[in-house]
Amino acid sequence: MPSDLRCNALLFAFSAMGVLAIVSGSSKLTNASEPPNIVFIFADDLGWGDLSCYGQRRIKTPNLDRLARQGTLFTQFYVAGSVCSPSRTGIMTGQSPARHRIFGHLANRESNQRRGMPDALDPDVPTLTDVLKDAGYVTAHFGKWHLGNVSPDQYGVDAFRTDKFCNVAGKQAIDIWSAEARPVCTANILDATLDFISEQSDAPEPFYVNAWFSDPHATLNPSPDQLDRVKNLAPQGVPFPGVAQVYYACVLEMDRQVGRFMDRLEQLGVADRTLVLFSSDNGPEDFQIRNSAHSGVGSSGPFRGRKRSIYEGGIRTPLIVRWPGHVPAGKVNRTSVISGLDFLPSLAAIAGASADAVSDGDGEAMDDVWLGADRERRTPCFWEWRYRVFGHPANKPPQLAVRDGDFKLLVNPDGGRVELYDLASDPGERDNVAANHPDVVQRLTRMALQWNKTLPDSPRDPGAGMESWRWP
Incomplete structure (x- = not known):
C-alpha cells in the first residue's frame, strides 16, 4: 500500500474507533495435540545487553544462554512502556497502557492522583490471564505485581503469591524488597512457581504462570557468596564492593536460579510440553537514581537510552522463547519486530482461545513468528x-x-x-x-x-x- 494511503487508513481507524486495534491473522498451532503449559519469566530492569547471549562480555550467563540455544532469541523485542507498570499493563491487556491512564509506575494514592493515574489497572479490562482461564488454563502469578492495589484474582488469576497479595493456603506474600530478602528473592519466587507446577503437573488442564522477578531492580543486596562469584569486578585497594560487582552478582544469581528452575521442569516431566518465555520489563536503571547509586550500571547494549527513555535502550529488551519441537532451537531472529502488546493475541492463538477475546487489542498476533516464521511486522509500534x-x-x-x-x-x-x-x-x-x-x-x-x-x-x-x- 502506498505510504499516503497507509497513513490515511490508519487515521481513519483512529477516528472511527479511538484506538489502534489491529490483530493480524496468525498461524494455527502446529504439531501439537494439545495447548502447551506456559511460563512467562519477567526480569525487572534487566538491560538488553546484560546477558552473554546478547553480547555481554563482563560475565557469563550460562543458563539463560542455554535457554536461548534450546529456543529462539529475538533481537527486536519491545516492551510497551519504559517503566514497570506500563510495561506490565501492556503484557496483560494487549493494549497501550496509556489507554488505561497508566502513564508511569503505580505508587501511592497521592502520587497517582498528582499524575492523573488510577490506583490500579481497571479489573473490568480483559487480561491475558482472563483469556487463558476462559480457554481452560489454570492461571497463577508469583513475584512482583505492580499493577496496583487490586488483588490478582480480579484479573483471572487462580493462584498467587505476590509482594502484596497471597491466596495460597499456609503461605504469605513473598518479601522481594527487604534487604534481608534480596539475596534470595528470585529463588523464593521460583520456589513458589515450582510448588504450583508440581501440583499441576499431572492435572488434565494446562497451566499458565507469571513468574515476575524483582531482580535486578534496585535496591540490591547480594550475599557475600554472590559477590564472590564476580570478584573480578571488585574495585582494587578498598574494602567495599564495586557498582558493577553488586549489579552483576544479582544478574548471575538470577541466571543460576533460572537454570535450577529449568532443571526442575525436566525432573517433573513437563519441560517439553511447556512454552517458556523470558524477558525484561524495561531497560536498565541509571545510577543517578538514589536507590541504584550502588548498582545502576546495567547494559542497554549498543542502544541509546535507559529506563524511562523511549530511545531504544529504555524499551528494547531481551526475549527468549523456548518450546521443544515447536519453537526452532538455536535460532536468532533479527527480522521480526515484536511488542509486549503481542503477548495476549499470540498466546491466545497458541492456547486456542476465541478470537473475540482479543478483538480490541493494540498488538499483533506473532505466534507464527515465535514458531519459526521470519516476517516483518505489519503494524506500527507507539510509545x-x-x-x-x-x-x-x-x-x-x-x-x-x-x-x-x-x-x-x-x-x-x-x-x-x-x-x-x-x-x-x-x-x-x-x-x-x-x-x-x-x-x-x-x-x-x-x-x-x-x-x-x-x-x-x-x-x-x-x-x-x-x-x-x-x-x-
Whole structure:
C-alpha cells in the first residue's frame, strides 16, 4: 500500500474507533495435540545487553544462554512502556497502557492522583490471564505485581503469591524488597512457581504462570557468596564492593536460579510440553537514581537510552522463547519486530482461545513468528513518556515515538523536536536523518500526533521531552 494511503487508513481507524486495534491473522498451532503449559519469566530492569547471549562480555550467563540455544532469541523485542507498570499493563491487556491512564509506575494514592493515574489497572479490562482461564488454563502469578492495589484474582488469576497479595493456603506474600530478602528473592519466587507446577503437573488442564522477578531492580543486596562469584569486578585497594560487582552478582544469581528452575521442569516431566518465555520489563536503571547509586550500571547494549527513555535502550529488551519441537532451537531472529502488546493475541492463538477475546487489542498476533516464521511486522509500534528522564542528556527523548518498518520517529506533542532514525543502519539512534526523508517525517509525525490525540490527558513534567543541561 502506498505510504499516503497507509497513513490515511490508519487515521481513519483512529477516528472511527479511538484506538489502534489491529490483530493480524496468525498461524494455527502446529504439531501439537494439545495447548502447551506456559511460563512467562519477567526480569525487572534487566538491560538488553546484560546477558552473554546478547553480547555481554563482563560475565557469563550460562543458563539463560542455554535457554536461548534450546529456543529462539529475538533481537527486536519491545516492551510497551519504559517503566514497570506500563510495561506490565501492556503484557496483560494487549493494549497501550496509556489507554488505561497508566502513564508511569503505580505508587501511592497521592502520587497517582498528582499524575492523573488510577490506583490500579481497571479489573473490568480483559487480561491475558482472563483469556487463558476462559480457554481452560489454570492461571497463577508469583513475584512482583505492580499493577496496583487490586488483588490478582480480579484479573483471572487462580493462584498467587505476590509482594502484596497471597491466596495460597499456609503461605504469605513473598518479601522481594527487604534487604534481608534480596539475596534470595528470585529463588523464593521460583520456589513458589515450582510448588504450583508440581501440583499441576499431572492435572488434565494446562497451566499458565507469571513468574515476575524483582531482580535486578534496585535496591540490591547480594550475599557475600554472590559477590564472590564476580570478584573480578571488585574495585582494587578498598574494602567495599564495586557498582558493577553488586549489579552483576544479582544478574548471575538470577541466571543460576533460572537454570535450577529449568532443571526442575525436566525432573517433573513437563519441560517439553511447556512454552517458556523470558524477558525484561524495561531497560536498565541509571545510577543517578538514589536507590541504584550502588548498582545502576546495567547494559542497554549498543542502544541509546535507559529506563524511562523511549530511545531504544529504555524499551528494547531481551526475549527468549523456548518450546521443544515447536519453537526452532538455536535460532536468532533479527527480522521480526515484536511488542509486549503481542503477548495476549499470540498466546491466545497458541492456547486456542476465541478470537473475540482479543478483538480490541493494540498488538499483533506473532505466534507464527515465535514458531519459526521470519516476517516483518505489519503494524506500527507507539510509545509515550510524559515525565523527566534521568541521566545523560543524550538519553532524554521527545515525548512520543513511533516505529514503522525500519524507521523510528520521535516528536513532542506540539510537533517540535523531530528525530528520525533508520534503525536498520543506525540502531544506536545517533544519526538523525529527518532532513533526508521529509515524506517519511510527514507520514510518521501525523501518525504519532494522531495517536497521541486518542490518549487521555494528564499533567506532564515541565522538563518532559527536553534534552537540556544547566550550562554555566
